[in-house]
Amino acid sequence: MVGMQQDGAARGPGRPREERVTGAVLTAVVDLVTEQGIGAVTMDAVASRAGVSKPAMYRRWPTKQDLIIAAAESRLGVLSVPDLGDFRAELRLVLTARLEAYRLPGSDRLIAGLIGAAAETGAGRGQYAEYTERITSETRRILERGMARGDVDPDTDVRAATTLVAAPLLFRLIGEQETPDARFVETLVELVARAVGPTG
Amino acid sequence: MVGMQQDGAARGPGRPREERVTGAVLTAVVDLVTEQGIGAVTMDAVASRAGVSKPAMYRRWPTKQDLIIAAAESRLGVLSVPDLGDFRAELRLVLTARLEAYRLPGSDRLIAGLIGAAAETGAGRGQYAEYTERITSETRRILERGMARGDVDPDTDVRAATTLVAAPLLFRLIGEQETPDARFVETLVELVARAVGPTG
Numbered sequence: 001m002v003g004m005q006q007d008g009a010a011r012g013p014g015r016p017r018e019e020r021v022t023g024a025v026l027t028a029v030v031d032l033v034t035e036q037g038i039g040a041v042t043m044d045a046v047a048s049r050a051g052v053s054k055p056a057m058y059r060r061w062p063t064k065q066d067l068i069i070a071a072a073e074s075r076l077g078v079l080s081v082p083d084l085g086d087f088r089a090e091l092r093l094v095l096t097a098r099l100e101a102y103r104l105p106g107s108d109r110l111i112a113g114l115i116g117a118a119a120e121t122g123a124g125r126g127q128y129a130e131y132t133e134r135i136t137s138e139t140r141r142i143l144e145r146g147m148a149r150g151d152v153d154p155d156t157d158v159r160a161a162t163t164l165v166a167a168p169l170l171f172r173l174i175g176e177q178e179t180p181d182a183r184f185v186e187t188l189v190e191l192v193a194r195a196v197g198p199t200g
Numbered sequence: 201m202v203g204m205q206q207d208g209a210a211r212g213p214g215r216p217r218e219e220r221v222t223g224a225v226l227t228a229v230v231d232l233v234t235e236q237g238i239g240a241v242t243m244d245a246v247a248s249r250a251g252v253s254k255p256a257m258y259r260r261w262p263t264k265q266d267l268i269i270a271a272a273e274s275r276l277g278v279l280s281v282p283d284l285g286d287f288r289a290e291l292r293l294v295l296t297a298r299l300e301a302y303r304l305p306g307s308d309r310l311i312a313g314l315i316g317a318a319a320e321t322g323a324g325r326g327q328y329a330e331y332t333e334r335i336t337s338e339t340r341r342i343l344e345r346g347m348a349r350g351d352v353d354p355d356t357d358v359r360a361a362t363t364l365v366a367a368p369l370l371f372r373l374i375g376e377q378e379t380p381d382a383r384f385v386e387t388l389v390e391l392v393a394r395a396v397g398p399t400g
Contacts, residue, residue, distance in 0.1 A: 037320045109319045115374055116316015119309045120237045129377040160368075160387040163376065167367030168360075170375065174315055176363065177329040187360040195395035 024050040025057060029071035034106025038113025041068060068114050069131050075101045079138040087146035088193045094139055095169065095185045102173050102180055112174045139165045143196065156196045165192055224250040225257060229271035234306025238313025241268060265317060269331050272314050275301045279338040287346035288393045294339055295369065295385045302373050302380055312374045339365045343396065356396045365392055
């Protein structure tokens with residue numbers, strides 16, 4: 001997408017071999033989830049499909065939960081939106097990037113599986129919340145930039161508004177079980193911009 | 201809650217014995233999920249804990265997915281909000297009722313488990329979307345009443361606005377893994393009311 005970068009799992013530690021391992025493993029996780037569901041994701045199945053050794057996997061992802069979060073982050077990663085001089089335009093970029101990720105085959109199962117798995121494992125809960133915090137960080141940034149610029153109400157509760165931005169596309173996908181579309185994004189841009197816009 | 205009713209699984213077919221079975225079974229499902237997670241919910245475990253026969257269960261809930269949705273609906277059911285003459289007041293009732301349900305022990309695991317399970321079973325997907333449709337119906341109704349009354353913009357996309365209302369509390373609970381509070385509800389009431397309020 002023009003003017004925006006999405007940092008995901010492709011950003012490895014910089015060593016080409018490690019990057020190849022990371023790419024193969026995360027692709028294997030996404031493929032397994034897409035084809036068979038989250039229940040098919042075991043360390044054995046992923047290692048076998050990716051053609052890597054289990055020790056190599058355990059070094060980077062000690063638990064299955066780490067692996068699933070890394071796979072999700074390879075699709076829904078941290079965004080970087082430049083200053084476009086307009087909150088609506090920046091919000092549209094954020095939501096469009098998420099829309100594109102949600103529309104990829106298997107994203108619904110991957111995210112729903114991550115949510116289900118996070119609720120089951122005590123250890124995974126904090127990690128998943130931290131992941132959510134990371135991937136919503138750019139929304140906080142565009143809200144703060146809008147407050148400084150003047151096209152976002154300076155009294156806006158940034159955390160609540162960030163949740164208001166992040167939640168609807170996800171809810172449409174996994175609660176209403178429908179792939180969101182560009183029209184829904186446009187409507188959300190309008191609704192959110194009015195919700196946080198300057199008053200008076 | 202004053203002035204509002206929540207219809208859940210307590211609304212049985214009217215026969216007292218059936219209602220007792222329903223209550224015992226859905227309580228057993230919620231207790232199992234709260235204590236051990238969704239993985240512990242099997243027809244055997246629920247029948248044993250509820251003290252009912254498996255045939256009696258299968259007659260009402262042919263699949264595990266039916267059972268989990270019914271348990272979720274016993275906590276998060278269809279709301280009924282009277283005309284209060286004010287959209288904000290009605291929206292506050294809806295969100296407060298959801299807040300109360302989300303704050304009950306085990307609600308996070310129950311809902312996350314439902315989402316995870318729905319993604320795994322082809323058959324459950326439609327049922328879960330229908331459940332979402334049912335429990336968001338009252339939000340559509342208060343939006344339409346506000347449009348007729350004049351405190352909601354008549355051009356509002358009711359379906360998109362309904363998703364905007366339903367999504368943030370759920371996202372706070374299962375995405376940010378934090379129990380929502382009354383302050384967040386108040387902030388959402390303000391944000392949503394501005395998003396859909398009359399323009400000009």
